[in-house]
Amino acid sequence: MLTPISLMKVIAGEGNNRSTPNDKIFLGVIGTGSRGHHLAYLIKEYGHELGMEVTALCDVYQPHLEHTHAMIPEAKVYNDYRRMLDEATELHGVIICTPLHVHAGPTIDSLDRGLHVFCEKAMARTLDDTYAMAEAYYRTGKSLHIGHQRLFDPKFLRGMNKVYNDDLGVVTQIRAYWHRNNDWRRPVPEGQPELERFINWRLYRDYSCGLLTELASHHIQVANWAKKARPVEVRGTGSISFWRDGREVEDNVALIFSYDDGTQFIYDSMIQNRRHGLEVQVLGHKGTLELETNNFFLEEPPPPPKPAGIVQLLQDLEQNVLGKVPIGSSSWDPEIAMTYKGESIVADNNTDGTFEQFYGFAKAIREDKPIPGLFEEGYYASLWTLLGQQAIDTGKAVKMPEKYDISKFNPREFV
Amino acid sequence: MKDIVIKGNRIKAELLMLLYCYIAANLVNVYAIIKYETSWIEIFTWQRFILFIAVLFYVVTIVVRLIVFGFRKGMRKT
Numbered sequence A: 001m002l003t004p005i006s007l008m009k010v011i012a013g014e015g016n017n018r019s020t021p022n023d024k025i026f027l028g029v030i031g032t033g034s035r036g037h038h039l040a041y042l043i044k045e046y047g048h049e050l051g052m053e054v055t056a057l058c059d060v061y062q063p064h065l066e067h068t069h070a071m072i073p074e075a076k077v078y079n080d081y082r083r084m085l086d087e088a089t090e091l092h093g094v095i096i097c098t099p100l101h102v103h104a105g106p107t108i109d110s111l112d113r114g115l116h117v118f119c120e121k122a123m124a125r126t127l128d129d130t131y132a133m134a135e136a137y138y139r140t141g142k143s144l145h146i147g148h149q150r151l152f153d154p155k156f157l158r159g160m161n162k163v164y165n166d167d168l169g170v171v172t173q174i175r176a177y178w179h180r181n182n183d184w185r186r187p188v189p190e191g192q193p194e195l196e197r198f199i200n201w202r203l204y205r206d207y208s209c210g211l212l213t214e215l216a217s218h219h220i221q222v223a224n225w226a227k228k229a230r231p232v233e234v235r236g237t238g239s240i241s242f243w244r245d246g247r248e249v250e251d252n253v254a255l256i257f258s259y260d261d262g263t264q265f266i267y268d269s270m271i272q273n274r275r276h277g278l279e280v281q282v283l284g285h286k287g288t289l290e291l292e293t294n295n296f297f298l299e300e301p302p303p304p305p306k307p308a309g310i311v312q313l314l315q316d317l318e319q320n321v322l323g324k325v326p327i328g329s330s331s332w333d334p335e336i337a338m339t340y341k342g343e344s345i346v347a348d349n350n351t352d353g354t355f356e357q358f359y360g361f362a363k364a365i366r367e368d369k370p371i372p373g374l375f376e377e378g379y380y381a382s383l384w385t386l387l388g389q390q391a392i393d394t395g396k397a398v399k400m401p402e403k404y405d406i407s408k409f410n411p412r413e414f415v
Numbered sequence B: 001m002k003d004i005v006i007k008g009n010r011i012k013a014e015l016l017m018l019l020y021c022y023i024a025a026n027l028v029n030v031y032a033i034i035k036y037e038t039s040w041i042e043i044f045t046w047q048r049f050i051l052f053i054a055v056l057f058y059v060v061t062i063v064v065r066l067i068v069f070g071f072r073k074g075m076r077k078t
Helices: A004-011 A034-050 A062-071 A081-087 A104-112 A127-140 A154-164 A193-199 A211-227 A309-322 A357-367 A374-394 B008-036 B047-077
Strands: A025-030 A052-058 A076-078 A093-096 A116-119 A144-146 A171-179 A233-239 A252-258 A264-270 A278-284 A287-290 A295-298
Touching: A004 A154, A004 A357, A025 A034, A025 A081, A025 A357, A034 A052, A034 A062, A034 A093, A034 A357, A052 A062, A052 A081, A076 A081, A081 A104, A093 A104, A104 A116, A104 A127, A116 A357, A127 A144, A127 A374, A144 A357, A144 A374, A154 A211, A154 A278, A154 A287, A171 A211, A211 A252, A211 A264, A211 A278, A211 A374, A233 A374, A252 A374, A309 B008, A309 B047, B008 B047
Parallel strands: A025 A052, A025 A093, A052 A076, A093 A116, A116 A144, A171 A264
Antiparallel strands: A171 A278, A233 A252, A252 A264, A278 A287, A287 A295
């Protein structure tokens, strides 16, 4: 069972004891676009803490490959991941940051060759590809980390501890939103309009589910994690309401995921207003977590320390002399939000878990086995992301088809 | 210019008045501690504030005495 404590131990370094300085982990990066480049950068800058090194880079798009190769010139470069898997025999693992619709092929081929895989979220564009990746994971016994970095973010880990320790009481609702204000487009090289779909794959249905697979997947994972369960049903709606520029994915979505115990996870996302940014709120009858902003609130806040008696006496006198005299009152007090500022979940909120994921990946590679329960978090988050898209497309409540249930592979690690 | 002479008795009376004010301020503090069930240590920790209250009380007595003095003087003239 995946517990916050076990992941805290991982990011504290447990299980990453290098036997010698030569005990290195060699990685290949497949897909060197913005995310792949960033992860390669993190490993280049900080990977030495874990003995990690990028020795191979692969991309079909030469400008991206050259950009990342300029940063890591010692790495070998490839245009075909199969050739990389054949030739780069030193590799212990691969990082897959290709567009969503081409996650499954490299992942399954890498697992089949005995490599450990870190694959960016969401897992795949289709339910069948997602399931095929899961099947390969269980068949090979290698680790398959999905890039839901909140699993390694200290404030989320401590927050989940609060949920599991009953500090929030009974959690019956989770709310999350992710709002941006931009068109989400990447620049297409001048004079090459044929690259539009290739560069802006996030905006087209063949390759992506847009806001759902790129953003919502993270918060669905958090909701499942908080509930230690997966939803039973999702309803949703969505539209292209602002950026009517030829894109095929919604720029405005709203979903409700229902859990077996009656809990509702309410999610919305849009890219035409960023006033509220992003947040995930876990609401219990005793307290509330606002995980993205590192806050915890009690329903009954501890009373503030009482001022000295003499101060209270003067305050009372002031109130009696200068206070307003009520001549009538409303029968109802507006239930406006509490002004109580709550407390921080962690004192130092200086990471989002992106690099800390590699502590887990390094541990899995060194021990040559997955971290129990971790893959299932990524699988069900990815699966329910795609089911959310189905709910939007059909306008109906959608349940998970039985055949995608992976508890048959490993019932003990069932989320 | 005429010198103003403050006699010893007057100084003694004013110091006594200040002492009464200080005692009164402390009594108010004790009352507040009992009423609001706060810590008895406030008798010591809030002494600076009590001194301020005592001075405030003393200023009030001066104002009251000036008013009474003015009133009496006015009565005598009439």
